[in-house]
Amino acid sequence: MSSVNMEGPAFNRLPPWVKAKLRPNAIETIQRVYDWVETECVPAEPIYKAQVAKNKWVTPPLINELRQKAKAQGLFNLFLPNHFKESPGLTNLEYSCCAEIMGRVYWAAQTMNCQAPETGNIELLAKYCNDEQKEKWLKPLMEGKMSSAYSMTEPDRASSDATTIGCEMKIGEKEVVINGRKLYGNVSYNEDMQIYILMGCSDPTNPDPWKRHTTLVVPSRAPGLTIKRHLTIMGYDWAPEGHGEYVYENVRVPVENIILGPGRAFEIAQGRLGPGRIHHCMRLIGQTERAYELALIRCIDPQLKPRGKFIGEFDSNIERIAQMRLQLDSMRLVVLNAADTMDLLGNKAGKYAIAQSKVLVPVMAAKIIDECMQMYGGQGLTQHTPLPEMWTYARFVRIADGPDSAHRHQVGRDQLKTAPAVKVRHQAYQKKHKELCEKWGVDYVAFGGTDY
Amino acid sequence: MSSVNMEGPAFNRLPPWVKAKLRPNAIETIQRVYDWVETECVPAEPIYKAQVAKNKWVTPPLINELRQKAKAQGLFNLFLPNHFKESPGLTNLEYSCCAEIMGRVYWAAQTMNCQAPETGNIELLAKYCNDEQKEKWLKPLMEGKMSSAYSMTEPDRASSDATTIGCEMKIGEKEVVINGRKLYGNVSYNEDMQIYILMGCSDPTNPDPWKRHTTLVVPSRAPGLTIKRHLTIMGYDWAPEGHGEYVYENVRVPVENIILGPGRAFEIAQGRLGPGRIHHCMRLIGQTERAYELALIRCIDPQLKPRGKFIGEFDSNIERIAQMRLQLDSMRLVVLNAADTMDLLGNKAGKYAIAQSKVLVPVMAAKIIDECMQMYGGQGLTQHTPLPEMWTYARFVRIADGPDSAHRHQVGRDQLKTAPAVKVRHQAYQKKHKELCEKWGVDYVAFGGTDY
């Protein structure tokens, strides 16, 4: 069939059930993504850093060059699941295998047009836009000719309850007038950054709080839209994309920019909670794998022999290595299962599995990377290794798309809805217990029962 | 095809990839195991307790009755994987689904002849015995006519290093003479308990430490074999099986009782590290599910409304419920993947996945059950709920078949063997980095490189 070695590094940590599900084409693609990252991205790491350092808010020439090349090879937009007509054809599960590999180099996804927030935005536009809108925004995004941001969080609202979003949208006949503030979303310092997909409140008095909000597209340089400040993340400027805090003062956009229709923002937001939400988690697995590799290397560093032994000869470190390995692999199982669930049951049914990734993976990834940093001693926190950036990314993912407590809250409430049925079942157990105790002459209370 | 409802409680927490792999017959069997546990086992819980209380070291009549019935229905020995000719035909993965359900009632597995240590012992005997031995020991075990124990741990040796096992076996022409002490293994207070599968040291001076030991079968009432004391586990007597500490003084068994041959004990021990080692983990998932159900019920108890609200209306508890749910489901993924790995690649290749279950699952299960106990306040530690016994079982599994540090050690050492290859790859990265830096005129050290 294929000449791809399924025991090679592109596949060897995949669980057997996943390997068995990959179709020949997908196997080829995964291997090509691996080769791409290894030969085009890893070697160029210092070049990327140097180009960003030189020209902070410009997409590095290296990226543009690689994007051209990747597009030519068909390694573009791989994330878009096969049920979209624009899709290159991978399932979510198959893409997860790619995404993990991309995660090994922070910017590798970008060379393949698979970076956040583009992936979520492209999927949103593919799902909810009319043809005209697609032509205008989806097409250039999929061609990698511009970039976009999803603008939902507000500086003075609780991001764990989206119904409190306040950014005012007055929808007139021809225009929508926008006033408000937004937090996060890439900055338009970078010329490529062309549109904000903005969620605002257009009908504040609607009795149904889930129908008060509208989503529309705002050109990033619309008059009245200013960047209040550039946001650092744990001190990192996140260039050349960057995050910003924005002020909208009487920003006007045509009503044609509304997506799906007024009052349907939550419908759209729900839709975006699909794959887009866990692409971060997929890549995080790959990034954490690379952190783990650094820990392994540290263990056999011949220059570092405290008390005469390799670091990896101390059994505390042997146990640390094992614990990292076991935990990281269990997180991969969580992410892959979420992707597979979306493939088999759809994004809506996959909501729980997505939340499972979102809550469990970033915390664990940050913990593992932190442990790797500690194994590097004084050098672990410096730019000697990429570990500090990796940790910061993991920490960021824990908060991006909502703090984990918000996701837990949602899961917990759904779970509690199952409680009454569980209770009915347990009451039937108790009834049976009592019946049998009577039949066999057993003292019900003495052997586990209660009578209140 | 089958009339089984795959959304019903026997299946609804299984990940889609597992559901898709279950064959029609297996689906039927899983559903039948579910029905069996719900209608025959759960209702009889107080009866079991009462019978054990009345006659501590006798297998409860209830169990014997149910075993007859289960055997008649073909719900017997389900654990034995389909590659054995004696197997009823399930894969490890399919059996895992059954085992989780069995785990809902501590003794349910026993009614189906799927309890530890029988499952591991039966597999061992099926794998390594000659026909004569099979007739003598395997047959009655598979028919549920007697029970056995695996006797390896010693009171005065480190259980994390089996090469230190010291129990002396002098192999003569006709007989083996045994002297030593053993810890754990069910007690022969119970009449059903007929044989100990004993590991001892028969060739202490063999230069290869892995060839010094022999495994053989000892009748449980052999002259010279005495029970030094009955062992409690966290205070529980574990009746009607019980664990013991044993003394062998000149115990004599015929050489025909040797399994596989002298000096081959480690070969056998390796073989036993297959499914037998994670059956506990499989059942533990089911037991923890039941603990979780109790927490859910507590959340909606109308009598418990501190500060006027249901316990489940406090968002701290909502988050606790969610966290338990998410973590428990991630542990199921780990166990199911281990079972599937054994099916697809064999027990040896599955060694890592088995260790992953062994290290991660019991700790997490104990943590979740502990949280459930805490949600029951003062009642959580009493016999008001089965939670204390559940916690104790989880804690026991953490140490059974070796402490988790021993498993981590093994995994860690295997991982470190991969370090040199990883290092070679990273050195190639560095070489490439330097080459490209030179080519593009980038300062290598300034952008992430080191020169030592």
Added chain:
Amino acid sequence: MSSVNMEGPAFNRLPPWVKAKLRPNAIETIQRVYDWVETECVPAEPIYKAQVAKNKWVTPPLINELRQKAKAQGLFNLFLPNHFKESPGLTNLEYSCCAEIMGRVYWAAQTMNCQAPETGNIELLAKYCNDEQKEKWLKPLMEGKMSSAYSMTEPDRASSDATTIGCEMKIGEKEVVINGRKLYGNVSYNEDMQIYILMGCSDPTNPDPWKRHTTLVVPSRAPGLTIKRHLTIMGYDWAPEGHGEYVYENVRVPVENIILGPGRAFEIAQGRLGPGRIHHCMRLIGQTERAYELALIRCIDPQLKPRGKFIGEFDSNIERIAQMRLQLDSMRLVVLNAADTMDLLGNKAGKYAIAQSKVLVPVMAAKIIDECMQMYGGQGLTQHTPLPEMWTYARFVRIADGPDSAHRHQVGRDQLKTAPAVKVRHQAYQKKHKELCEKWGVDYVAFGGTDY
């Protein structure tokens, strides 16, 4: 001054500031308590177990004998702080040092009449009873002639909100008629057990929920009071005291048995939240020290040399030992500070420090003991060591006197009351920041400020 060696084992883990505060008499007493425990209690450990095994619900003769002896030596009721006229004269801090030592043997406190719940009950009676009541109940309790229980928790109410306590008390002219159920409190199987100090609801419609409840004394064998069942704690029967679940059916006691007056139960409950609540924590430190000693011994066991090294030569174990030591000592600081705070500022002001002990110490103690069990491998969970009982005690203390979440809730709410003042201070900071930015021409928003 004194011949006591302050570097000896009775003192050597006390922080210097505590040593410096101990008065000469207290130093003598602490040393005598140490000698008492080492010479009278530790050696008799198997005797105690054997006597309880023989005659489960009778106070072992050993205890009675030792109590006579301890009383004669003035080592009795040491816990009662020096501000009570009945006190033998120690401060809470000084008693803490004694209590830790007592904790080394589970029943040692009892030989000195310093066991729970007696200590809390005696303090309650000493604080709130009239002379007649003291003569009747306090005197025999302090003389060790009977024992008592505090009965507050109910099986069907949330123990984290005591205002929901429902046990009905109808206060007539001469008698109080009691109907209800109670959970916990030692069982009257033991003859010594003479009185329940009962909290019930006498005025359910009082608009002030804190004035609805009354505390009174019920003779343990009053007609109508039955033991519904004996409660096990994690499976342990806790003999010879035991815990029970009780039913009150028209139990009648004279109104003279009311303590302090009708409706004053919460006043009393508050008072009992003094030292009584952390005596468990004090003893737990001592018990955990003993668990730690067992871990140390295990580390140098010459019979246990996995891979040819002492267990204590593996650096994972060296780190474990250190971590246990450091954490346990930090918990001692917490307990001692709580005791000292009560001495210097009174029990009410010490409420926070008491909660700090209550929340942090039992969890940490259970964690350390669990680690010690794990270091003992297969033997760690059996009766080979007292570790399982120790763990169970630590787990019990975590729930006794309220689950830790209830205590956190109280602390958290008190803390949030300080938030407005903190906010005012921070707003003043912001104002100053703005003023200075203006003065120095600095961009306020760019350097950390927000304008919403």
Added chain:
Amino acid sequence: MSSVNMEGPAFNRLPPWVKAKLRPNAIETIQRVYDWVETECVPAEPIYKAQVAKNKWVTPPLINELRQKAKAQGLFNLFLPNHFKESPGLTNLEYSCCAEIMGRVYWAAQTMNCQAPETGNIELLAKYCNDEQKEKWLKPLMEGKMSSAYSMTEPDRASSDATTIGCEMKIGEKEVVINGRKLYGNVSYNEDMQIYILMGCSDPTNPDPWKRHTTLVVPSRAPGLTIKRHLTIMGYDWAPEGHGEYVYENVRVPVENIILGPGRAFEIAQGRLGPGRIHHCMRLIGQTERAYELALIRCIDPQLKPRGKFIGEFDSNIERIAQMRLQLDSMRLVVLNAADTMDLLGNKAGKYAIAQSKVLVPVMAAKIIDECMQMYGGQGLTQHTPLPEMWTYARFVRIADGPDSAHRHQVGRDQLKTAPAVKVRHQAYQKKHKELCEKWGVDYVAFGGTDY
């Protein structure tokens, strides 16, 4: 006595035993430090940031101005303990109270010449230099006229084993010639940075590995000494001090620059392990208090009301607030006890208490600050709050002066030295147990004994 309000914010979280130990002068000083930080430092926070942003490697004029003022007020060098003749007179305990307050603003310590690494260096020089050396280096450092760094860590050696330090020092008759590399230590980009206190290997073949190393002073701009690169810490440049990686190529310093004498570096290093090592921990407590205040404020933010409630009305957050409060206060107890132990018993005897701070405090502080960030949702990781810098500082302290595993290793090894004595005691227990069992006719093995 003093008009200082001991219930005010400068004192109100101090445990009573500490308050009682503070002398009147110290109370005045602590209050003055508090006033200084509140009125001079907090308000100037954005100014500091702006000045650093403008002129990265120059000490901000603000700092110099405040240093003059603080020196004039006697708020200078407070850290130097009262047993030095150069000391302003505080004990370590009293200084700890000051240091916590200084910690509220990252650079406040610097305005009082109490910043790291100066405090450790000044103490080192005060302790080990001769008068000539003191005049040359100690005096200007104490006057705040220059700054210094301690240079021990090397890029290619395990920092957990200082005997592997390799930097070569050839001690000639008049000069020492230095070749090697060093990691960490402030960069001489900043003009104030004048001297490196360097530890190197001068006698590599000395049979005693603790006598091979020498400490001497190197002028920061000595020929042959170059900064290989500036080190970021978790991405922060740590300006205006900065950390560096250094290359020494035939750097020559006069032999008069040797401190204490050749081969005595470990003696000096031991001496530096006194207060210098936990000043970070002291300040970290203050910094974490400020993070905690931000969490409190967030809880009552009227703009943030997810699901209609203040964040602080959710009981999950109430519990989080409580847990942070309780843990942080327990860490303060650890630090204050370490300081007090040094005062009462000296730095050497205080080694354990110092390690206790070092291991427990930074991890806990980082954990608490991380929780505070999470409570700020999306804004928690940005410069909206100082939390990211605070977390980074806590993380840095965990690795500074050695990773915590190294400290645990040292503590664990010391503890294991006590194991034989503990074992002897326990063997005596066993002997007593057996004697008494024989006397009372109790079965020793049945009640807890072992006979091997």
